[in-house]
Amino acid sequence: MFVIKEIKAEQTYPLRLKVLKKNDKYQYKYQGDFDKSTKHLGIYNKDVLIGIVTIIPNEHPKLPKNAIQLRGMAVLPEYQKNGIGKLLIEEVEKRYSSKSIIWCNARDYAVGFYKSLKFTIFGEKFYIKNVCDHFVMYKRLNQL
Numbered sequence: 603m604f605v606i607k608e609i610k611a612e613q614t615y616p617l618r619l620k621v622l623k624k625n626d627k628y629q630y631k632y633q634g635d636f637d638k639s640t641k642h643l644g645i646y647n648k649d650v651l652i653g654i655v656t657i658i659p660n661e662h663p664k665l666p667k668n669a670i671q672l673r674g675m676a677v678l679p680e681y682q683k684n685g686i687g688k689l690l691i692e693e694v695e696k697r698y699s700s701k702s703i704i705w706c707n708a709r710d711y712a713v714g715f716y717k718s719l720k721f722t723i724f725g726e727k728f729y730i731k732n733v734c735d736h737f738v739m740y741k742r743l744n745q746l
């Protein structure tokens with residue numbers, strides 16, 4: 603059984619490094635990691651942390667207000683494509699149901715994951731230095 607819990611910023615670092623790092627310049631410590639309003643969720647298989655996501659109440663300048671930004675979404679390679687990432691996003695949507703919008707800078711190769719969870723691409727592809735091409739993707743949360 604998988605359990606989702608709030609974790610500390612430092613607990614996300616090993617997975618960020620293992621799953622998201624592209625090269626030695628990868629900035630695995632994010633601005634806002636220790637802000638009071640930032641939350642980090644971890645999903646556990648028994649006592650093993652197998653997936654993470656960081657939630658920062660950041661507005662996107664061109665998207666509707668009352669937003670949260672997802673960062674550092676990562677699932678251990680041996681657990682990928684088993685619905686773990688989906689469980690994390692569903693938990694975020696449940697916990698942040700009073701927010702209007704959820705958005706992220708999605709790596710180009712993860713776009714299909716977010717699309718499957720009903721996120722939409724916003725704008726053009728852009729490159730983040732030392733990482734890869736990205737798209738802004740978003741989803742409205744409190745749709746009637």
Ligand SMILES: CC(C)(COP(=O)(O)OP(=O)(O)OC[C@H]1O[C@@H](n2cnc3c(N)ncnc32)[C@H](O)[C@@H]1OP(=O)(O)O)[C@@H](O)C(=O)NCCC(=O)NCCS
Binds near residue numbers: 621622716
């Ligand atoms: C992207 C990532 C977080 C997805 O987590 P996951 O646990 O593997 O995804 P899930 O198994 O919950 O997938 C949910 C759906 O998305 C699809 N999907 C998952 N990863 C995908 C990908 N890279 N491309 C296309 N579709 C994908 C799954 O097939 C599944 O579709 P279904 O519901 O039709 O069966 C994970 O694969 C990962 O950590 N990748 C490497 C790091 C990364 O890219 N992080 C995102 C940075 S923006």
